[in-house]
Amino acid sequence: MEDYKTLDFDISPVGMSRLEGVDFSNLAFGKVFSDHMFVMDYADGEWKRGEISSYGPMTFSPAMMSLHYGQAIFEGMKAFRQQDGGVAMFRPGENIKRFNFSAKRMGMPEVPEDIFFQALVEMLKLDSGWVPNAPDSALYIRPFMFATESHVGVRPSQEYRFCIFTCPVGAYYTKAVKVKVELHYTRAAMGGTGAAKAAGNYAGSLFPTELAKSEGYDQILWTDAATHTAVEECGTMNVAFVLNGKMVVPQTSDTVLAGITRASAVQLMRHHGVEVEERKVTVQELIDASAEGRLTEAFGLGTAATVSPICTLGLPNGDWDLPEMSTWEVAPKVKALLDGVRYGTAEDSFGWNIPV
Numbered sequence: 001m002e003d004y005k006t007l008d009f010d011i012s013p014v015g016m017s018r019l020e021g022v023d024f025s026n027l028a029f030g031k032v033f034s035d036h037m038f039v040m041d042y043a044d045g046e047w048k049r050g051e052i053s054s055y056g057p058m059t060f061s062p063a064m065m066s067l068h069y070g071q072a073i074f075e076g077m078k079a080f081r082q083q084d085g086g087v088a089m090f091r092p093g094e095n096i097k098r099f100n101f102s103a104k105r106m107g108m109p110e111v112p113e114d115i116f117f118q119a120l121v122e123m124l125k126l127d128s129g130w131v132p133n134a135p136d137s138a139l140y141i142r143p144f145m146f147a148t149e150s151h152v153g154v155r156p157s158q159e160y161r162f163c164i165f166t167c168p169v170g171a172y173y174t175k176a177v178k179v180k181v182e183l184h185y186t187r188a189a190m191g192g193t194g195a196a197k198a199a200g201n202y203a204g205s206l207f208p209t210e211l212a213k214s215e216g217y218d219q220i221l222w223t224d225a226a227t228h229t230a231v232e233e234c235g236t237m238n239v240a241f242v243l244n245g246k247m248v249v250p251q252t253s254d255t256v257l258a259g260i261t262r263a264s265a266v267q268l269m270r271h272h273g274v275e276v277e278e279r280k281v282t283v284q285e286l287i288d289a290s291a292e293g294r295l296t297e298a299f300g301l302g303t304a305a306t307v308s309p310i311c312t313l314g315l316p317n318g319d320w321d322l323p324e325m326s327t328w329e330v331a332p333k334v335k336a337l338l339d340g341v342r343y344g345t346a347e348d349s350f351g352w353n354i355p356v
């Protein structure tokens, strides 16, 4: 008999799973949703009892405050099918902490860490069949919270909904991306909300990104708001370079979100004896290094794509192409080290995998 801890929420499993109808060999990212979701509401200054139940639509008032004033945050994390057949989440505690950091920044209530964690565990137990096992696949987990009070007038909402749903996903990007070095638009400013996973940050990036796409690029390489001289992030990912043979990553700040993939990559590479610099990286430095053949790799780091190679840096005076990916050494090593831990094929030296 399993020793059941009393849960702080209810579980109403679905009567019939939709799993049978899913084509796991052809998963569009973020289009397929597992059977269950977790929902917990906040009102009267407290979190009410949550519930795991069937994934499905919700009904809201047109005056729901998140629609008007944008109090909405999210997280992105993954669970992986282990080599031994089990399922493990990768560093969920880091996502829980960052979620509550985002909540605080956006004037929203924090979610009790133990309930958040328990909800993840119980969701994954119920939907363990949805964790794919093909290479580069995973179960993407999307926790989010938004203001639900019906009220017109700017102030923090007094009611919120916290939810979690999951999506089985295959490999993300397939090819190297051309990035436009953005010298006009801004993703994040000092003192702003760039370090939080706030929905509005992404809304603000869409128009500049569409513009970049119309100019033949795939993504934007964001630069600092004040001077547009320092490189910050690539699309919705952190970014890393190999400069003069060294892995270099822009340091985190108000404007560079503290990615868990980034932190894990830096820690793992150092653990394996590779020197990594966390510092300011300037656009000029990249151009000079590129001209002299000292910029040998550039890649994005994030949960969705893990490692996303960059083939071209676009600047007003022309495009700078990176060397052929077949010559790259650092990016493949980062990917292999991260995957080794996450899929349970390498030693988990730091206890990052949390089996469910």
Ligand SMILES: *Cc1c(COP(=O)(O)O)cnc(C)c1O
Pocket: 076, 197, 233, 235, 236, 237, 238, 257, 258, 259, 260, 261, 262, 301, 302, 303, 304
């Ligand atoms: C989520 C996110 C990242 C990457 O964070 P991970 O924890 O590695 O997924 C980087 N930058 C931005 C802007 C993000 O939203």
